[in-house]
Amino acid sequence: MRDFRDAKAMAQTLRDSLGTRSITISHSLSLELVSRMFGVADWNTLSALIKGSDGAKPSPAPIVQAATLRRPAIPLRDLVPFPGATHPLFVGRARTVNALNDAFAQQTDVVIALQKQRAVDEPGFADLHEIGLRADLIELTPLPDGTLKVQVRIGRRVVIRAFSHDGSAYQAEVSDIAEDGATDAPDLILRAVTRFERYAAIRNIRLSESWPPFGEGRQPGTVADTIAAQVLLPLAHKYELLAVLDPVKRLELVEALLDVTSRPLSSALQATRQRAIAHARDRRHRHATLEHLLLALIDDDSAAAVIKSCRASLKQLRTQTLAYVDTDLAHLAAEDGDIAQPSPAFLRVSDRAALAAQEVGYPVVTGANMLLAMFPETRSPAARLLAEHGVTMVRAAKAVADGIGKEEA
Structure with missing residues (x-):
């Protein structure tokens, strides 16, 4: 039986099979489809799992306890928390309020x-995830x-x-999951922590003085959960991480997301990007x-669609930006040596755009995504030019959230 390490071969088989039915898909799309067959968000994540499995020591399977226990329950619709985190929750549904009162009383x-x-009141x-x-x-x-x-x-x-949602308060019957702590x-762990520190710098996340807060005996599952709690992702992708019970695989997925x-x-x-480099090179x-x-x-x-959604004139913005590049950046001209190297801000925006897409x-x-990633560079003339034409971070973010500028692989 094939497993996730056969993904590339399966993607090619899928593409060939569809081709015989006059259905043409790109190689990247076939990889994405196969990734979803294995319950993984995208090809990058699955690829990291494949690489991580080469020569890797298998980790012990988590144990689901046979015994069950009954507890008051709180259904959440806009948050996926992770073990070890502390959260404020605001609840208003009557059965949730009663469940909390029961828990405090007991x-x-x-x-x-x-x-x-989220829409289910x-x-x-059947409306809840298993984990x-x-x-x-x-x-x-x-x-x-x-x-x-x-x-x-x-x-x-x-x-x-x-x-149970039949009575006055929500209740759940659950079985504990025991993760092996010896892995x-x-x-x-070092790769994941290093990548998260870079992620935090890009996203302006302030790390505590006690970072990393894993203690002496760092366990992959604990590290994965600590990082996953702070990474911005769609709720569905957050749950996919939560539902990975193998602690090593979970950390591999987290590391891949941070790349x-x-x-x-x-x-x-x-x-x-090539055109931007050419503007500088010319x-x-x-x-x-x-x-x-x-x-x-x-x-x-893609970017133009977002700019137009902010009711800005592409022609006027182009004219003003071109004038700035030709006059205010004239001091960047070099007689010899390397030219058109991406600036640190250019590289930061590129990294931030990759995270924004994710x-x-x-x-x-x-x-x-690249346009949206420019706004945190508040001191840049580019951000000022956009603001002068009414292209703000709030308006652009709303347009991206509405799907404007989205492209298929």
């Missing part, structure tokens, strides 16, 4: 159940509008066996700056 923990669809067992969590209640605060704010500390994963993967260099660029964005500028990049993005269909679930990095 001095017991609660089950966090994760909804498949009264979830039943949930146990959580300790730290503090309960009634709010003036009748809702509750509760501080919870997330504990271990559980398998939800049954869920050792120091090289993988900004592996995220594929759309063919249009590849051409746009003027013999030492660096390709964000202004060269903005000039190229104006002619990128966070909104785009299969490839697009010009829209």
Whole structure:
């Protein structure tokens, strides 16, 4: 039987089979489809798993306890928490409020159940994901509008066996999952921590003085959960990480998600980057700056769609940006030596764009992602030029969230 290490061969077989039926798909799309067959978000993640499996020592399988226990339950629809994290939760559904009151009265923990669809107001067992969590209640605060704010500390994963919503309070029957704590993967942990520190720098996440907070005995599962709790992802992708019970595989997936260099660029964005470099090279500028990049993005269909959604004139923005590049950047001209090297800001924006594509679930990095990644560079003339034409981070982010500028692999 084939497993995930046969993914490339399976992708080619799929492509050939569809070809015989006059259905043509790209090689990258066939890889993405096979990745989803294995329950993995995308090809980059599956590729990392394949590489990580070469010569890797197999980790012990997590044990799902046969015994079950019954606890008050809190169904969540807009958050996927991870073990070890502390969260404030705001609850208003009557059965959830009653479940919290029961838990405090009984001095017991609660089950966090994760909804498949946010729109469901009264979830039943079929509306919930299989993997949930146990959580300790730290503090309960009634709010003036009748809702509750509760501080919870997330504990271990559980398998939800049954869920009751017939009475006055939600309740769940669960089995604990025991992860083996003896697995050792120091090289993988070091790579994941190093990549997360780079991710935090790109995303302006301030790490605590106690970082990394793993203690002496670093376990892959603990490291994976600590990092996953801070990585921005669509909720569905967050749950995919939570549901990976093997701690080493979970950390491999987390590490792959943090690898900004592996995220594929759309063919249009590849051409746009080359065009930005050419703008600098043609003027013999030492660096390709964000202004060269903005000039190229104006002619990128994906980025242009976002700019137009902000009601800006592409023609006027192009004219003003071109004038800036030709006059204000004249001092970058070099008589000899290397020219058109991407500036540090150019590279930061490229990394940030790859993460932005991942966070909104785009299969490839697009010009829209690159445009959105410019705004944190608040001191750059490129950001100022965009603002002068009404292209703001809030407007651009809304356009990207609405799917404007999205391209297929």
